[in-house]
Amino acid sequence: MSPIIEARTLTRRFGGIVAVRDLDFAVGHGELVGLIGPNGSGKTTTINLLTGHLSPDAGHIFVRGARADGLAPSAFAALRVGRTFQITQLFSRMSVLENMLVPGLARPHSHRAQATREARQHLEFLGLAALENMQAKNLSGGQQKLLELGRALMLDPEILFLDEPFAGVNPYLRDEIIGLVRRLHAGGRTFVIVDHDIEALQRLVHRMVVMSRGEKIADGTVAAVREDQEVLRAYAGV
Amino acid sequence: MRALLAVGAAVLAALVLGFPYLVNAYWLSVGVLAIFYAIVAASWALLAGYAGQFSFGHMAFVSLGAYTSGLLVVSFGVPIPLGIAAGIVMCALVGSGIGFVCLRMRGPYLALFTVAFSEVLRIVIVSENEVTGGSGGLEVPPMFHIKSDMPYYYLGLVLLGASLAIMLALVHSRWGLFFRAIRENEEAAAASGVKVVRFRIIAFAISSSFAGLAGGFFGHYIAILTPDIGSVDQMGLVVAMAVIGGAESIVAVTIGALGLEFLVEALRSYGQWRLVLFGALLLLTMRFARNGLLALGWEYAKAILPLSLWEGVGGRGRGLNMTNPSPSPRSASQPEPTRGGGVS
Numbered sequence: 001m002s003p004i005i006e007a008r009t010l011t012r013r014f015g016g017i018v019a020v021r022d023l024d025f026a027v028g029h030g031e032l033v034g035l036i037g038p039n040g041s042g043k044t045t046t047i048n049l050l051t052g053h054l055s056p057d058a059g060h061i062f063v064r065g066a067r068a069d070g071l072a073p074s075a076f077a078a079l080r081v082g083r084t085f086q087i088t089q090l091f092s093r094m095s096v097l098e099n100m101l102v103p104g105l106a107r108p109h110s111h112r113a114q115a116t117r118e119a120r121q122h123l124e125f126l127g128l129a130a131l132e133n134m135q136a137k138n139l140s141g142g143q144q145k146l147l148e149l150g151r152a153l154m155l156d157p158e159i160l161f162l163d164e165p166f167a168g169v170n171p172y173l174r175d176e177i178i179g180l181v182r183r184l185h186a187g188g189r190t191f192v193i194v195d196h197d198i199e200a201l202q203r204l205v206h207r208m209v210v211m212s213r214g215e216k217i218a219d220g221t222v223a224a225v226r227e228d229q230e231v232l233r234a235y236a237g238v
Numbered sequence: 239m240r241a242l243l244a245v246g247a248a249v250l251a252a253l254v255l256g257f258p259y260l261v262n263a264y265w266l267s268v269g270v271l272a273i274f275y276a277i278v279a280a281s282w283a284l285l286a287g288y289a290g291q292f293s294f295g296h297m298a299f300v301s302l303g304a305y306t307s308g309l310l311v312v313s314f315g316v317p318i319p320l321g322i323a324a325g326i327v328m329c330a331l332v333g334s335g336i337g338f339v340c341l342r343m344r345g346p347y348l349a350l351f352t353v354a355f356s357e358v359l360r361i362v363i364v365s366e367n368e369v370t371g372g373s374g375g376l377e378v379p380p381m382f383h384i385k386s387d388m389p390y391y392y393l394g395l396v397l398l399g400a401s402l403a404i405m406l407a408l409v410h411s412r413w414g415l416f417f418r419a420i421r422e423n424e425e426a427a428a429a430s431g432v433k434v435v436r437f438r439i440i441a442f443a444i445s446s447s448f449a450g451l452a453g454g455f456f457g458h459y460i461a462i463l464t465p466d467i468g469s470v471d472q473m474g475l476v477v478a479m480a481v482i483g484g485a486e487s488i489v490a491v492t493i494g495a496l497g498l499e500f501l502v503e504a505l506r507s508y509g510q511w512r513l514v515l516f517g518a519l520l521l522l523t524m525r526f527a528r529n530g531l532l533a534l535g536w537e538y539a540k541a542i543l544p545l546s547l548w549e550g551v552g553g554r555g556r557g558l559n560m561t562n563p564s565p566s567p568r569s570a571s572q573p574e575p576t577r578g579g580g581v582s
Contacts, residue, residue: 052428053425053428072428072435074428074430077428077429077430082429083429085425089423090423091422092423093418094419098418101415102419102431103431105412105415105416106432155430155431
């Protein structure tokens with residue numbers, strides 16, 4: 001079976017800096033992948049490339065076998081590729097429910113009643129149901145992260161990229177997010193999670209990809225990656 | 239409270255409909271101009287307040303609509319309604335083009351670009367005096383060949399009502415939701431599946447169309463078109479009306495435009511000082527009431543009037559409910575909802 005998403009020799013430069021270089025990366029259905037690396041290693045650039053927020057300078061992206069590089073982010077969303085952001089990006093002065101309805105109504109052939117019903121079910125799932133009329137900017141940081149996840153779920157994504165979901169959250173919420181991801185994964189969704197919190201990722205993911213200076217330096221099981229000497233050198237400075 | 243509101247609405251409707259019979263010819267003409275400004279300000283609010291695209295060239299589209307209709311009527315004998323319709327189409331097309339060119343512009347860059355567009359159009363109108371009449375103006379036939387402004391007033395009311403109905407339907411539709419999402423965060427909107435480019439252009443085109451409609455109406459009311467219609471001064475006035483009313487509400491902007499046009503005329507005896515007052519009001523609004531004076535007044539009314547008066551109208555209890563407890567802990571076994579309303 002072809003991967004849900006695949007990058008082939010993907011390259012992206014910013015001026016003279018090569019943020020991502022010749023990256024080959026594929027994610028199959030039902031995988032739960034961790035993407036780690038030191039600051040500036042190209043993780044977020046990779047997510048931005050694989051969700052249409054950046055266009056590659058070279059290389060190709062395939063979604064379910066079809067060429068997707070150069071498509072707009074909205075086209076990736078329509079292909080059921082969802083994402084969250086490193087710094088939470090919400091529609092701050094819109095209500096929680098309206099935040100959920102934007103992707104719900106952006107889907108082709110969607111209806112407001114059905115989208116509202118789905119939004120409320122997701123909010124219930126995320127524990128935000130009681131706050132549906134509150135403006136997003138008035139939520140706590142943790143609630144904002146959950147809302148962003150809920151908004152991505154409204155796309156009914158087959159694959160979800162989570163960019164640093166554990167950054168700046170307390171241990172209780174971190175466990176909460178881990179629990180949610182596990183349940184969503186058990187429901188058939190595929191995840192790629194970028195984070196610095198390796199402890200949290202180890203508890204969650206089955207496969208780990210390590211990047212350094214824009215290149216993939218390791219890709220394997222968590223145990224294998226932990227023993228990889230190049231990873232230790234690049235990531236931990238050992 | 240609901241009965242009170244109903245009575246208030248009925249009195250207001252009677253005043254609006256009976257206005258031409260209550261005032262002299264001068265104030266009736268002020269009423270017609272106020273309606274014109276209300277359509278322009280509301281359509282600018284659609285673009286700037288809802289879609290977040292701060293255009294300073296909106297009056298250029300009023301000018302474009304007015305001259306398109308005027309020239310078609312004068313030069314080709316086109317019936318006035320058809321001329322106005324052509325002006326609307328022209329503004330929609332040019333507005334789409336401007337929207338496309340400005341796709342990557344935000345904030346001050348967009349404002350400066352649209353000022354430049356506005357000035358270019360004004361200078362073209364001044365320069366092409368053989369076609370447009372230049373600074374001396376272009377005489378165009380009026381819509382009604384009677385002395386009274388009464389038919390213009392009622393026609394203006396119909397146009398304003400229809401424009402507001404369409405704009406309000408739009409902002410409450412999914413398109414309106416997408417406009418606001420783009421205003422709030424373009425990147426998140428795109429990640430949510432909103433076709434940002436398409437909706438930015440749509441917002442520009444629709445907003446410009448209403449400006450064109452207002453321009454056509456205005457042109458065939460005053461019966462002479464001058465390049466000053468699209469001047470930066472006029473644009474400043476429209477922005478001030480929208481900001482003071484509350485640029486993120488079509489209704490508030492409309493009330494703001496109507497109220498301020500009457501206020502400016504009522505204070506005419508104070509000469510230039512009335513504009514100083516106007517400017518001070520604008521500054522105070524921007525400093526203390528970012529959502530406009532009407533929203534501020536509404537909040538004060540809710541705070542001052544007894545709670546019992548708001549029961550049944552949703553005046554309180556809607557919007558933020560700060561008394562809500564924290565979200566209840568979810569059962570660990572609660573499954574993820576699935577598309578289509580079911581639960582897996």
